[in-house]
Amino acid sequence: MKKLVSSVLALSMVLGLAACGGSDASTATTAASGSNDTTAAAAETTTEKAIEKPSKITVTCDGTVVKEDDNAQAFYDALAEATGIEAEWERPDHSGYKDYIGTLFGAGSGSLPDVVLLSSGNYATYAQLGYLWDMTDAWENSEVKNSGRVSDFGLELFENSKVVGPDGEYHLYGWSPVSGNGCVTYIKQSWLDAAGISTLPTTWEEYYADLLAMKEAKGADYVISAAGLVGGEAPYINYLPEFYQDAYPEFYEKDGVWVDGFGEDAMKGALERLAKAYADGVLDPQIIDRTTSEARDLYYEDKFGVFTYWAGKWCNTLTTNIKKKALYDGADKEVIVSLPPIAEVGQYLNRIAPQWCITVDAENPEGIFEYWLSKQLDGRDCQLLWEYGTHYTYENGVFAFTALESTGNSATYNHIDGLLKLGEYASDFNDGKDIGIDVGSPAIAQEAANVFKSASKMAPSIKMTDAMTDNSAAIWTARKSVIADVCLGKISAEDGLARYEQEVGDLVKECLDSLNK
Amino acid sequence: MAQCKACNTELPKNAKLCPKCGTKVYVPPKNVRVLAIVGAVMAFLGGLLPFVQNSENVADAYSYMSYLNNDGYQYQNHQTLWYLYMVALIATIIIVVLKKEIFSIITTAIAAIIFGITFSQLTSFMNEDPVYTVGLGTYVVVLGLIIAVVGCFFDILKFRKTVEYDTRYMTNNKSTWSKMVYHKWFYVMFIPVVVFIAIFNYWPMLGVRYAFTDYKRVPVYVGIKHFAGMVAKDPYFWRAFWNTLQLSVIKLVLNTGMAVIISLLLHEITNIWFKKTVQTIIYLPHFMSWVVVASIFRMLLDTSDAGMINTFLMNANLVNEPVYFMGSVEHWRGVYYIVNIWRDTGWGTILFLATLSGISPELYEAAEIDGANRFNKMRYITLPALANTIITVFILNLAKVMNLFESVFVLMNDAVISVADVIQTYIYRMSFSGGNNYGYTTAVGLFKSLVGCVLVLICDYASKKVRGRGIV
Numbered sequence: 008m009k010k011l012v013s014s015v016l017a018l019s020m021v022l023g024l025a026a027c028g029g030s031d032a033s034t035a036t037t038a039a040s041g042s043n044d045t046t047a048a049a050a051e052t053t054t055e056k057a058i059e060k061p062s063k064i065t066v067t068c069d070g071t072v073v074k075e076d077d078n079a080q081a082f083y084d085a086l087a088e089a090t091g092i093e094a095e096w097e098r099p100d101h102s103g104y105k106d107y108i109g110t111l112f113g114a115g116s117g118s119l120p121d122v123v124l125l126s127s128g129n130y131a132t133y134a135q136l137g138y139l140w141d142m143t144d145a146w147e148n149s150e151v152k153n154s155g156r157v158s159d160f161g162l163e164l165f166e167n168s169k170v171v172g173p174d175g176e177y178h179l180y181g182w183s184p185v186s187g188n189g190c191v192t193y194i195k196q197s198w199l200d201a202a203g204i205s206t207l208p209t210t211w212e213e214y215y216a217d218l219l220a221m222k223e224a225k226g227a228d229y230v231i232s233a234a235g236l237v238g239g240e241a242p243y244i245n246y247l248p249e250f251y252q253d254a255y256p257e258f259y260e261k262d263g264v265w266v267d268g269f270g271e272d273a274m275k276g277a278l279e280r281l282a283k284a285y286a287d288g289v290l291d292p293q294i295i296d297r298t299t300s301e302a303r304d305l306y307y308e309d310k311f312g313v314f315t316y317w318a319g320k321w322c323n324t325l326t327t328n329i330k331k332k333a334l335y336d337g338a339d340k341e342v343i344v345s346l347p348p349i350a351e352v353g354q355y356l357n358r359i360a361p362q363w364c365i366t367v368d369a370e371n372p373e374g375i376f377e378y379w380l381s382k383q384l385d386g387r388d389c390q391l392l393w394e395y396g397t398h399y400t401y402e403n404g405v406f407a408f409t410a411l412e413s414t415g416n417s418a419t420y421n422h423i424d425g426l427l428k429l430g431e432y433a434s435d436f437n438d439g440k441d442i443g444i445d446v447g448s449p450a451i452a453q454e455a456a457n458v459f460k461s462a463s464k465m466a467p468s469i470k471m472t473d474a475m476t477d478n479s480a481a482i483w484t485a486r487k488s489v490i491a492d493v494c495l496g497k498i499s500a501e502d503g504l505a506r507y508e509q510e511v512g513d514l515v516k517e518c519l520d521s522l523n524k
Numbered sequence: 525m526a527q528c529k530a531c532n533t534e535l536p537k538n539a540k541l542c543p544k545c546g547t548k549v550y551v552p553p554k555n556v557r558v559l560a561i562v563g564a565v566m567a568f569l570g571g572l573l574p575f576v577q578n579s580e581n582v583a584d585a586y587s588y589m590s591y592l593n594n595d596g597y598q599y600q601n602h603q604t605l606w607y608l609y610m611v612a613l614i615a616t617i618i619i620v621v622l623k624k625e626i627f628s629i630i631t632t633a634i635a636a637i638i639f640g641i642t643f644s645q646l647t648s649f650m651n652e653d654p655v656y657t658v659g660l661g662t663y664v665v666v667l668g669l670i671i672a673v674v675g676c677f678f679d680i681l682k683f684r685k686t687v688e689y690d691t692r693y694m695t696n697n698k699s700t701w702s703k704m705v706y707h708k709w710f711y712v713m714f715i716p717v718v719v720f721i722a723i724f725n726y727w728p729m730l731g732v733r734y735a736f737t738d739y740k741r742v743p744v745y746v747g748i749k750h751f752a753g754m755v756a757k758d759p760y761f762w763r764a765f766w767n768t769l770q771l772s773v774i775k776l777v778l779n780t781g782m783a784v785i786i787s788l789l790l791h792e793i794t795n796i797w798f799k800k801t802v803q804t805i806i807y808l809p810h811f812m813s814w815v816v817v818a819s820i821f822r823m824l825l826d827t828s829d830a831g832m833i834n835t836f837l838m839n840a841n842l843v844n845e846p847v848y849f850m851g852s853v854e855h856w857r858g859v860y861y862i863v864n865i866w867r868d869t870g871w872g873t874i875l876f877l878a879t880l881s882g883i884s885p886e887l888y889e890a891a892e893i894d895g896a897n898r899f900n901k902m903r904y905i906t907l908p909a910l911a912n913t914i915i916t917v918f919i920l921n922l923a924k925v926m927n928l929f930e931s932v933f934v935l936m937n938d939a940v941i942s943v944a945d946v947i948q949t950y951i952y953r954m955s956f957s958g959g960n961n962y963g964y965t966t967a968v969g970l971f972k973s974l975v976g977c978v979l980v981l982i983c984d985y986a987s988k989k990v991r992g993r994g995i996v
Contacts, residue, residue: 115739137740295851
């Protein structure tokens with residue numbers, strides 16, 4: 008028996024040795040061949056070799072594309088017919104998408120989908136870690152870029168979407184058919200009326216005075232709420248722009264040099280404004296705990312009157328839901344008013360849009376880019392408006408949307424918002440011309456979008472380095488903790504910033520050194 | 525269990541004489557062969573891991589030996605030495621299993637010498653090419669060889685004493701193999717379990733290797749960088765560690781204490797219908813998701829008019845303005861413990877009630893005759909009967925103190941992170957926000973597992989002392 012055990016033990020070790028060696032060798036071979044593929048692919052693009060069309064791809068995206076409950080299959084079928092490529096869609100829960108992506112990439116290369124939709128932060132991170140395919144050449148040589156359909160603004164956005172890759176250089180690893188959009192401050196007309204305010208504020212002083220006046224007039228516990236005091240992803244400050252003003256709590260490039268915005272004097276002012284507003288009862292006492300949906304629901308229920316939220320279509324959604332709650336008593340007036348940025352804010356921030364990325368696991372990235380991804384800019388109706396007959400109809404030159412199962416509201420647009428599109432699109436209707444933004448975009452939404460577009464700028468770009476990967480989470484822990492403690496009045500802004508320096512000063516310096524290298 | 529050679533009486537643990545016939549008995553020493561085998565296996569596995577690691581590309585290390593030979597390195601027989609080393613270790617294991625310990629020390633020494641030669645060459649190699657650093661395998665091999673050599677010495681010393689030991693009295697004379705053949709179908713039925721555990725429990729453990737890398741598409745070996753960073757660089761690791769211990773242990777004490785009190789009270793209830801109704805009601809919260817529980821308590825503790833607790837406190841003139849319980853470092857932990865007690869106390873009473881129902885009614889009757897009142901009966905009969913169960917529950921749960929996540933995650937926020945952040949929430953934040961630093965969080969996770977492992981061993985030891993058997 009013992010001889011047998013020892014023999015089995017020895018044999019298993021030898022087999023283990025062989026298995027380990029074999030596995031590693033194959034991994035190394037795969038990695039090597041992967042990089043060769045990428046290099047070869049780039050070479051192919053530049054030499055304009057015929058690009059093979061993939062027959063099937065895998066796609067992972069969040070709920071910004073038509074939801075499964077709203078007959079997404081009809082859209083999938085229409086898109087497959089339009090592109091000639093069958094896509095296998097992975098649709099994680101929208102609220103848990105960030106965690107899902109973390110787990111997906113945590114499993115490493117080899118199990119990634121061909122195409123994945125990433126937020127700006129994840130886009131920069133995974134590009135730097137080498138998981139995303141460099142589509143710079145493909146974009147430069149693509150038919151869509153050279154077609155003239157993309158606006159100058161769109162071309163500029165693509166340029167701004169370049170992030171640092173594993174080689175330390177800026178490349179295009181993601182692709183978006185729309186601009187990122189940003190947030191506009193909405194004020195309820197009823198609250199303005201109650202406080203007797205007829206002119207919208209244009210400076211911080213006027214704005215804050217109006218907030219206090221509305222609080223008093225309505226007898227409200229607070230006037231503003233949001234999903235936390237600072238956002239979880241760039242541009243971080245878009246839910247409370249009037250309070251942050253020129254402060255930006257992240258590393259950003261200033262006159263060619265990367266600096267830590269959280270350590271600047273502007274941040275001290277921002278923290279003091281937040282603390283004062285919290286003490287004065289202007290901010291929701293539980294703003295730290297709020298989720299986005301909670302804040303929205305409280306806004307619908309008229310618990311507060313000033314809400315900074317996404318421009319464009321969301322203005323219409325907010326209005327509709329406020330009306331549904333029957334809290335609106337002025338049928339002939341606007342429900343909410345879009346506030347142009349006050350002088351101290353200057354311009355709202357246009358975020359970097361979530362990016363459609365092709366991963367390094369894709370066998371034919373050029374084909375996916377050419378025949379599937381870049382086609383999102385040709386304005387297929389199924390991408391703009393979902394599926395004909397299922398989600399919308401077009402009769403006698405009039406578009407009509409059907410009600411969605413998930414919300415009961417009428418459908419408006421698919422993942423390409425007409426208000427955010429980057430150029431003119433061909434259409435199967437309207438004599439082949441662009442169907443225009445009127446479709447699916449009520450006047451109120453267009454107005455809010457115009458307020459934003461007329462006074463917005465691109466959010467600071469994101470750059471990841473090894474030091475950023477190592478330290479970013481700890482630094483953000485310190486920042487969020489300081490913001491919360493100062494706002495709740497536990498410490499002064501000055502002490503908060505001193506604590507920040509003391510706790511993570513070394514990590515910040517390490518990051519800055521790497522960013523400015 | 526050992527038996528007396530003279531009368532076949534089962535001998536107590538560590539007995540020197542048979543309690544029945546008084547014959548001097550010999551109790552064999554503990555089987556320490558496992559020490560030598562573990563050491564040899566470790567040294568063997570260390571031989572598979574990189575002795576020297578390219579600090580820029582972790583993939584380089586796997587083919588290190590062939591790389592040296594192909595690169596025209598001065599010691600062309602390097603790979604041969606490596607094979608000799610591995611064979612020596614396999615021989616050690618076989619010899620130990622065959623109980624020829626006196627020879628095992630020779631093969632182990634051969635392996636150690638070969639390693640020494642190899643390592644001296646590798647050291648000079650590293651000096652020539654600074655991109656290479658000492659690999660994980662080197663540490664494992666050194667540790668393994670030390671354990672193996674010590675184990676072999678122990679074996680030799682042990683078996684010198686067992687010359688007159690007669691195995692016939694220690695077990696039946698059937699070999700293990702014969703027993704296995706006889707019970708073969710049980711082993712066949714056991715195969716799915718082994719496969720399941722191997723795939724879902726042990727295979728994922730291979731991921732711990734990423735604790736030694738910067739986790740990128742091609743992981744980069746960084747040695748113990750993450751462990752050093754965790755201990756010395758990151759300002760929030762130790763805070764999370766101590767928070768974990770404090771929150772877990774206090775929660776454990778409070779939950780167990782409350783469960784005991786509730787059990788004693790329930791035990792005193794004579795109306796069965798009422799008792800069962802109460803039991804059902806207090807069990808229910810345990811089946812609620814932590815997300816739902818957090819939502820309920822957030823509503824109760826809301827600072828607006830909707831918050832029942834604050835409204836009560838204000839109306840009772842106990843506070844002048846609403847208290848933000850969930851955002852206050854002074855109150856958060858208290859709220860956390862109360863929420864945990866509310867949710868889990870009922871469930872925790874099951875074991876205690878089962879124990880209480882097993883206490884003989886005669887004891888209570890006798891006490892009543894002796895004039896004991898209810899309090900005295902509880903003090904002198906119920907509580908002593910319950911003591912063993914209380915300690916058992918406490919010990920079993922102590923092993924799980926590091927596994928604190930969901931309950932904290934749903935209740936914490938940025939304002940209370942200094943008192944609420946625990947190891948698991950720390951890992952979550954480091955993994956999924958900021959830089960997605962998987963290598964670092966794997967290292968933290970490994971550390972947490974090691975601490976958990978130590979706690980389990982301590983609990984196992986304590987359990988053996990208290991209950992006479994381990995926790996499994």
